[in-house]
Amino acid sequence: MILYHYYILWRKRMISVFKPTWMVSSVYSIAPEQLKKQGIKAVFTDLDNTLIAWNNPDGTPELWEWMNALKQAGIPLIVISNNSYKRVKHAVAPLDLPFTSRALKPLGFGIKRAMHRINLTEDEIVMVGDQLITDVVAANRAHVRSILVKPLIESDAWNTRPNRFFEIFIKKQLAHKYPTLRWQEGLND
Template structure:
């Protein structure tokens, strides 16, 4: 398992630190974002006012936001419908199924999109496999749903390998 496959292109504290200016500088026209612990805390479905403002700013600028989540359709729909954003559920990350579906569905070129997520093992790995740039964020809260806990254990092992090869990941304030 090559460390490079899990190394994010960018790392920021939170998804909302991916600024409109930085997206425009990178010529990004779409943002794929994980749902739980990235866009919203897995136990807070309403999100924060800051998150709602971020979505509003991106949408106003014509940047499409698509949630790409491994969760079931009903769970993702319930979580994002109040924000008026598109989604792909049952994405099967670390495989590229959801990313590929979203690219095709919205006619997005790979060099015009980034994937933002809080997990190396699913979000970052899927982005690399799909050939798109990745942004690692710190999880919004430290507790995870039970399904995610096994991935976190694997992720800690991979993070040690990344640190050994490249040094600690430097979380910036924007991409």
């Protein structure tokens, strides 16, 4: 009986590692003014299905507009990806963005590495991604805030599909434990 109570306590506590700070419909809805109000000085972002779709490596006009708005506001955008250096370098070349490859998400190492490179603190960074299991967990482990966004397209790479399956159950647990956590159009909704 005591073991069961410890299991329930562990389960309740464990779900919090998947909790994003915000859930925003699209990366393009994250306004620089909202970021600045939160004290955020740099945006770290996942690459695939967050920033660009696998079938549109040059990005959309909305992406270019959003990147320009961040640049105008003086907020650097840095890609944090689990992909190889060669893959990420090729993918971000048209976007001209700095990046950290082989980030080892859900561990926080890649986020910490990038954070130290730009000399900012945990409170000044936000990690944006489309996956709870990798992006949000990595942000929580690195002690930075996170924004979960909806994937840009429905299809995923083969190695992401298992995560999407498990996220169905994780999202149900999050909704149960955090009933006010909901999709928003921006950070201030």
